[in-house]
Amino acid sequence: MSALHRKLIRDLIHMRGQLFAVTLVLACGIATYVTMRSSFFSLEAAQFDYYSQFRFGDVFTHLKRAPESLAAAITAIPGVAAVQTRVLMDVTLDVPGLDEPATGRLISIPERRAPMLNDLFLRQGRYIEPGQRGEVLISEAFASANRLGVGDSLDAVLNGKWERLHIVGIALSPEFIYEIRPSEVFPDNRRFGVLWMSRDVLGPAFNMEGAFNDVVISLTHGASEREVISRLDQLLDRYGCLGAYGRQDQISFRFLTDELEELRVYGSILPTLFLCIVAFLLNVLLSRLVGTQRGQVAVLKAFGYTNWEIGLHYLQLALVAVTAGTLAGIGAGLWLASSLIKIYERYFHFPALQLHIDAPLILTAVAIAAGSACLGAVSAVRRAVALAPAEAMRPEPPATFRPGLLERIGLRALLTPASRMIVRNLDRRRWRAVFSSLAVALSIAIVVSGRYAMDAVDRLVSIQFHTVQREDVTVVFQEPRSAHVRFELAQLAGVLRVEPFREIPVRLRLGHRWRLIAVLGLLPDAELRRPIDSQLHPLTLPADGLVLNTKLAEILGARPGDILTVEVLEGARPVLQIPLVSLADEPVGLGAYMDLSALHRLMREGDTISGAYMKVDPAIAPRLYSVLKRIPAISGVSVREAMLASFWKTFGESMGVSTAFLVGFASVIAFGVVYNGARIALSERGNELASLRVLGLTRAEITRILLGEQGLLTIAAIPAGFALGFALSLLLSRFFSRDLFRLPLVVNAGTYAFAALVVFAAAIFSGLVVARRLRHMDLTAVLKSRE
Amino acid sequence: MPPPQPAAPRTPDPPPPPAAAVFHIQGVTKVYRMGDVQVHALRGVDLDLYAGEFVVVLGPSGSGKSTLLNILGGLDVPTSGEVHYLDHNLTAAGDAALTRFRREHVGFVFQFYNLIPSLTALENVALVTEIAEHPMDPAAALRLVDLGDRLNHFPAQLSGGEQQRVAIARAVAKRPEVLLCDEPTGALDYTTGKLVLEVLERVNREVGTIVAIITHNAAIAGMADRVVRMSSGMVAGIQRNVKKISPSELSW
Structure with a gap:
């Protein structure tokens, strides 16, 4: 082993804490990449083979x-x-x-x-x-x-x-x-x-x-x-x-294709974010290392080591961390992917859904990791290479400072010298501060957007199943029936209210765009099923004409006032011209509504219904169900609560798992950034802090100075993280604006609070880990050292 | 230069006769472990420091003078022996007690100044006066070291000598009983070094602070009231200067 390799190993050991933090972030990035890509490929391959x-x-x-x-x-x-x-x-x-x-x-x-x-x-x-x-x-x-x-x-x-x-x-x-x-x-x-x-x-x-x-x-x-x-x-x-x-x-x-698309998008965005942060952390870390090792670089160069050898030496340091992170990330990724596949198995039913691992995927992961490391390392390594030996012998020139922005705008009096130190240090490395804060903001945004999905689904369910669909039970008849059936239904024990509906399959056409859909005829004073407007107020169905929900109108390019061609696909199959009167705005499915009697008139049919929505007495519901089972004319019965309960069970579990992961990822990022930031600050200002201790400042006081910077960055990251989280949620809601369902854009206050709390906890934890080092500070050494 | 305001003028010479000792050190030893080796840095030192004294501790490297300074300054505690500052017993004081002691009574001047680069001269001083009980005005402290026109300069904008004078102002501004200086001229050129010594002499004369300088530069000994020579962890001799030389007359 060459001497330079020995130095490499010792440096690695010396910097293990910081390298560990970087490795952890990298491992998360690679793990998300491997998880999402391999799940994507597995699902895609399973779909292809099956089909x-x-x-x-x-x-x-x-x-x-x-x-x-x-x-x-x-x-x-x-x-x-x-x-x-x-x-x-x-x-x-x-x-x-x-x-x-x-x-x-x-x-x-x-x-x-x-x-x-x-x-x-x-x-x-x-x-x-x-x-x-x-x-x-x-x-x-x-x-x-x-x-x-x-x-x-x-x-x-x-x-x-x-x-x-x-x-x-x-x-x-x-x-x-x-x-x-x-x-x-x-x-x-x-x-x-x-x-x-x-x-x-x-x-x-x-x-x-x-x-x-x-x-x-x-x-x-x-x-x-x-x-x-x-x-x-x-x-x-x-x-x-x-x-x-x-x-x-x-x-x-x-559904499956939408899910694949989702995996593909997430699988490229999330890892990219992680790897940008890795590049940033490595850059800061290596720049600092090269800075403190100026003298060593000078000596190596003086002894005749080439620029290439020295450059490679520092690059290797980055690569060792990257190799460890990549291996851990690939391992964790494969493990996570196999758990994700198990979750998918609950939703998607394949003869065999196996984790699909191939060499190109792994090699890509390795290449991406190496790429992000080199990206981060290159400028620092270049600085080491560019140092002229004689110049490198001298210590780094003293840092120049100037009054910070706050002071320049006249807030000087508000700041104590200690806080001025914090502000100026941040100001001097402005970009580093901005990136650190941004990285922490990103971790907040990840949690916000993760919880957003939960908020949105919660809201979706509450809009769709508490405002739009308020029926307990829906019965659908095998064939359209005369409307007096509703009275028979109302006679059944346990039925509190019956509202009939007529469903007519049509091809809805506007210009060259068309869509197969069922037009739903409802009573104008319906209470159990009511279309709503964008303000969530129940819509009164017009006496004539169609109401479409916004997604369907968007697909057809239709606006209120347009005349739609309605090709009825039942009975006499008339082709009708019906105006679009207004828009409804529910989060689930595509919907077309008409007043029940208007629909009857258009169809030139009597009082016919396809089924009924019912409100039932929960106490005797089971008896009612067994009666309903025995009515041959009924082809389908759906019970809202049962459906919701089964949904929350599966969705709740998978949501819990994904929240746990996002919280984990966000904590890792926040930890990695804050820990490294604090360690770098400690390394840059260790002497200052020790001098202050000698001058009589207590450990608590210098801890405040050291962590103040990271604290400030974290606090600054909170509004930025909220904004970023909201923007991500907005993107997600756009992305999830589909025919099948649309996620409303709601981010609860609790979600913001939770995200801030998670990241704050991670930041405080990392701060405390670094602060412990202040206990072992050698005060006597600073009297003699020149840094 | 305007006269320093807070300092009451004192008769410069002769030094006041030794009254009660401010520092009282008896039988102090210090043993370090350096890797596998035990280093006996101090092997039984007795020393008293008196109010208003200017003391130079001379010795080659390894003589134990830095260790002595660390113990006097409350940065370290002895392995055995007694250290008293007035009625404080520092012998076995804990970290908190030592911090309070340094905060209230000791001013340090380092070889490499150890200013906070992100703070201006004035702020470097203010950093310490803010935690002191009866501090000077930071600007006044800087005027005392002839830096009244450099208040808002950052360390990087000051010469080495100026930086060291800021460090002295920072150390003096909280009106400590003792100023401990570790090779204060070590990083300075001849002329600047003498300038810094003049400032230390003036602080001692005008504020009445005990000044203890440790150095291996024997020429500095001439400006002291007493010279303590250290060798191999022991006090090899204490010598009282009959006639103090002003720093401007020193040469090396």
Whole structure:
């Protein structure tokens, strides 16, 4: 080992505290990178494999009823590679152990197993056997949420008759990676599940013998999705087609793709922030080291060491820290990624979701770490290289100071000499102070934006489920019914209020933009479901015309006053011109509303309803549920509280985990910055402080002077951190302004307080760690030392 | 130069006869561990310092003079022996007590001045007067060392001699009973060094502060009331100057 290497090792040992802090920040940066990137790649790979191996469709549509012979015509559409016709029905299920009725989505499968689009992965049990009437496969998410296994059975209403279904297998389909009831945002796997049963059983049960009501299509390579969709719409128009759509509008695909996008964005922003801070910390650290080692550099140069050797020596110091941080970061990242994958497994259901680690990812992590280290080290190393030996022999020229900004604007009298020291020291290294403060601000912002997600979801739930949707139970009928059904519902024990609604599937068009959507007809004086305006006040539905929510209006480019083309996809399928009257502003989904009777008039139909919202007496709700389960006309029942409870359970846990990580990351940054700042200050001003001790200042007094600087920077960082946190939250709310849901921009006071508290605690902790060093200060040495 | 205001004029010569000792040191030893080696820095020192005295402690490096100064100044405590300052027993004082002692009674002047670079001359002095009970006005202290026109200069804008005079003003401004100076001219050139000694002599004369200078420059001994020679951790001899020489007459 060369002497220079020995020096390297000793310097490393000497600076272990500071290097540790830098290493920690770096490790966090690399860990976030590895976690997010590898989760991203894992999910993406799992999605790709699943979709291709199990032939996930490209175009989907639902219709009223079409003869099987039409399948050939669909296949003949140019660009169509394969067609899968199916029978798909939503029915009420009676699940053992569950009070509320569950909704089962029954999907037909061939009686004998054959390759199909949206093919099934059989996790457990076996495929259905021909001729066995009651056999079903059920989705894994539904099975595990209800603890159902192979051999168990449940009851379902099949076209008016109760049937007992026997579970023979647990399956997964690429169609339901994210398994959610249509038109909802939060999955509730207890009360919504997918069941596959024989086409030969399902068809006759719903009057679909030799017919189908659902199509999945795959496209040939290079086919135009738009073209196929438009041809398909034409072909199926007279069969009650609800409009064909591509993967982009397939709900499970959409959720998963949004999540991937999120990971991709976070995976580049967070690590970048960390690594900028690492570069900054290393720069300060090495600049100081080169400063204190001027004499040593001079001696080395005098003895004939080349600039290259000396430059490399200091660079190595940075690289050792970086190597340690990178290794730790990669290890932690992989561990975190495997936990993140476990969280994802609860939301997204794959046959196999495995952590996907590849060499390029690891190598990129290493390269990024090395890059940030070199970026930070280069200017300091250059200074060491540039020192002329003779100049380096002399001590660094004394620091020049001038009155600080505060004093220049006339606040001198407010400051004691000790505070002037603090202010001027900061002023002298202005950029360093600005960057330190910014880094601490960033850590505050990270916590703020992390908690923002929680605040926003909280707000979203409170707006959507306490202001917009105030019903306890929603029932949906198999077929539209006469409105007098509402009185029958009202008769049921436990029902306090019934408000009917009419839902009509339409294609909403403005110019060349269009969207498939259901127009919701509501009573004008509805209390249980009321669209709201941007001020959260309930909207009165106009006697005529449409109300769209802002997101839908944005998608269509529509403004109040515009005339929209409404192609009704039900009944006589009229094409109507309806003005957009006003905008509603709810945070979930896309919505189009009309006055119930106006809708009836337009549809030229009598008093017909699709379902009803109900307020129920919680005390006798379970009895009501068991009654509802038995009403064959009802195809779906959703219970708001149950859905919310199940949401908070999953979301709350994953939110808790992510908050814990963000708090950890922010603390590491704050610790790294404040600790290093204080150590550098101690190294630069150790002599001053010791002199002051000799002059009779107490340890508390010099501690105040030493930590005052960091304290001031931390305090300055708080408003900056709040502003930055708000800006980040704003970005997030823009980013999360999606069809499925939109995060409102609300940051609670508690979130700011929490963020400030976390960072302050980290800062105080690091300050105290450094302050302990003041105890062991050698007072006699300063009498002799020149620094 | 205007006369220093707070200092009452005193008869410069002869020095007052030794009254009660301000410092009383008896049988003091100090043993350090330097790595694996035990260093006997002081091996039984007896010394008294009297009010208003100007004392020069002479000795080669390693003679123990710095250790003696550290113990006198409350920076260190002896391994054995007794240290008394008036009625304070410093022998086994803790950190807090020593800090209070330094704060109230001792002024230090360092070889390398140890000014706070971020504070102006005036502020460097004010830093100490703010924690003192009956301090001088900081500006007056600076005028005492002939720096009345440099009040708002930062250390980096002052010459070495000027910096050392700021350090003296800082040490004197709280009206300490004793001024301890460790090689105060060590980093200065000949002329500037003499200027600094003149200031120390004036402080001793006009304010009445005990001044103790430790140095290996034997020429300085001429301006002292008493010269203490140290060697190998012991007092080798104490000599009273019959006639003090003014600093301007010193030469080395």
